[in-house]
Amino acid sequence: MGLIGISGMIATDTLDHTAAAPAQPTLPRGLAGTPDDKEMLRAAVELTRDIAVARPEIYWPDMLASAALGYGALAGAILSANPFIATLWGVVAALALYRALLFIHELTHIHKNALPGFRFGWNLLVGIPMLTPSLMYEGVHTLHHARTRYGTADDPEYLPLALMKPWSLPLFILVAILLPVGLLIRSAVLVPLGAVIPPLGRLVWERASALSINPDFRRRPPEGEFARMVFWQELGASAWALFLVWWSATHGWRPLLIGIAVISLTAVLNQIRTLVAHLWENEGDAMTVTGQYLDSVNVPPPAVLAPLWAPVGLRYHALHHLLPSMPYHSLGEAHSRLKKHLGLESTYEKANYRGLLPLVGRLARSTMMPR
Incomplete structure (x- = not known):
């Protein structure tokens, strides 16, 4: 779902008429x-x-x-003959499935033995039915937390959005509308074809098997136990996608189209959340942990709507970058303890923001600044 690539910055020596001046060390910029x-x-x-x-x-x-x-709400949207009631059910379905889907973030951080059966249960009930099995995030998101990768061209989840053109922000959101269609094509067509056409299979894995926003990111081939998990998850997602297409072709497309609309709304919500998860001001330099924290965002209470657009602990995204393995249900308590211990003038307080709209406004203003 990336919009544009990140171009590297190259330092060059300056030359006079007689000799080259010694190269000057490149100093980190901004929060880096x-x-x-x-x-x-x-x-x-x-x-x-x-x-x-x-x-x-x-x-x-x-x-x-x-x-x-x-x-249940999705069924209500499909079965309702009243467009207004169907829309209300659809919104409820989108919000609830959005929360269920974002447990994929927890799966990337908790130890594989911490919650027996949870990964399997989530994939069976949420990941595969929504054509977003955990393989799409596991082995990808942890790279975003790597000390030497965050905010660089090697980070699959980072783009310097604050330094881009103003039109990049609405495009970044609007492209999410097409995500469920892309996921359906991927699982119903590309993955099965890739199983019999190896070059296509490698391309699908490298370019279309990760929830990333960096268009330059390429996945490495899965290995060992993870490769076996990928096989079964892909098999399940493809079987489900093919069943959806067959059932719709023989019984009617309305349920599938309503489902696509609901998942599109969840994708847009997640894209908006992603838009304000960071300040997106880094230009490619490796960052300290504190720099990563300050480039990330907490929206703690009293922001009352944050649990809807940033559920499962993601309202504490900056804190999450300090404590990546902290379970989502403990982040609120961790935030309270750190805020009380460190005080209102601390570095910790600088990553806390009031709400969604001020963050969107800050980002939009940044894209309009002359470069």
Whole structure:
């Protein structure tokens, strides 16, 4: 879903008429030059050790209830003859399925043995039915957290959006509308064809098997246990996609089209959330952990709508970059502890923002600045 690539910046020597001047070291720009706040980093670890364990009694009911509400509301949208009522059901379905879908983010960070059966259950109930199995994010999102990759051309989830043209922002959002159609084509056509045409299979894996926004990102071939997991997830998603096409062709396209509209809305919500998850101001330099934190965004209470557009703990995205393995249900408590311990004048406070609209406005104004 990337919009434009990142071009590298090349430093050149300046020449006079007699000799080349010595090369000057390239200094980090913007937040990339931020030194680590060791007090904040130490406090983040020490103050949260007792809440760092994922609790199955929270994960399972939350995921199951979100999925059940989502599918129930989707059925209501499909079965309702009243367009207004159908639309209301569709909005409820989009919000609930959006929450259920975003557990894919948790799957990339929790230890594989932390929640027995949760990965399988989520893929069976959410990932495969929505044609977004966890393979699309596992092995990808963790690269975004790598110390030497974040904000660079090697980061699959980063583009310097704040430094791009104003038209790039609406395009970034609008392209998400086409995501469910692309996922259907991928699983129903491209993956099966790729199984019998190896060059196509490699292309689909490298270019169309990751939830990334960097168009230059290429996935490496899966190996070992992950490769086996990819095989079964792809098989399940392709079988489901082919069934959807067959059933729609023989029984009518209305349910599938309504489903596509609902998933399009979830994709747009996620794209808007992505738009404000970071400040997107880095120009390709490697960043310190503190620099990554300050380039990321928390929208803590009292922002009342944040749990809708940034569910499953993603309203604390900056804090998540300090503590990537912290379970989503503990982020609110971790935030309260750090804010109380470090104070209102600390580095920690600088990544906290009031809400969605101020962040969108800040980003839009940044794209309009002359470069």
